[in-house]
Amino acid sequence: MVEAQRGDVLAMSQLMDALAPWIARICGGIALDHADDAAQEALVQVFRDLRDLREPAALRGWARRIAVREAVRHAQRARSEAARGDDTSALVSEARDPGVAPDVRSVLAQLAPEQRAILVLRDLEGLSEDEAAAQLGVAKGTVKSRLFRAREAFAKRWAE
Numbered sequence: 001m002v003e004a005q006r007g008d009v010l011a012m013s014q015l016m017d018a019l020a021p022w023i024a025r026i027c028g029g030i031a032l033d034h035a036d037d038a039a040q041e042a043l044v045q046v047f048r049d050l051r052d053l054r055e056p057a058a059l060r061g062w063a064r065r066i067a068v069r070e071a072v073r074h075a076q077r078a079r080s081e082a083a084r085g086d087d088t089s090a091l092v093s094e095a096r097d098p099g100v101a102p103d104v105r106s107v108l109a110q111l112a113p114e115q116r117a118i119l120v121l122r123d124l125e126g127l128s129e130d131e132a133a134a135q136l137g138v139a140k141g142t143v144k145s146r147l148f149r150a151r152e153a154f155a156k157r158w159a160e
Contacts, residue, residue: 022063
């Protein structure tokens with residue numbers, strides 16, 4: 001890690017190999033169809049700002065925060081473009097076989113980016129309420145209420 005901070009190309013490559021799949025998984029659950037762009041921008045920011053990271057042990061938490069922020073930003077942008085009719089790829093198809101339960105991705109696509117972010121952090125990444133609050137920059141009570149509403153919305157849409 002310290003070698004990567006100093007600019008060692010091999011160390012940076014190894015760090016990229018270690019972080020890329022994990023960041024892609026975080027972005028995938030939040031940004032959905034725009035996950036590749038969000039993950040790429042998150043990785044660029046991680047490596048651009050790596051030298052400024054004072055506490056190497058905090059790398060994963062710091063990188064997670066960047067990934068979540070980028071994924072939410074991309075998801076919000078896609079949502080606003082879809083609302084304006086600029087990006088039809090961001091819309092979820094309403095045509096479903098009624099005999100087949102919707103997959104998780106299509107249900108997630110129906111939730112707000114903030115709801116997807118809290119579900120990914122708490123249920124997929126296993127962060128505590130305090131950790132999720134720190135990652136999202138919100139109060140612990142906000143995490144609790146968002147998580148409750150996100151789980152409720154997910155369950156409702158899953159049952160449809």
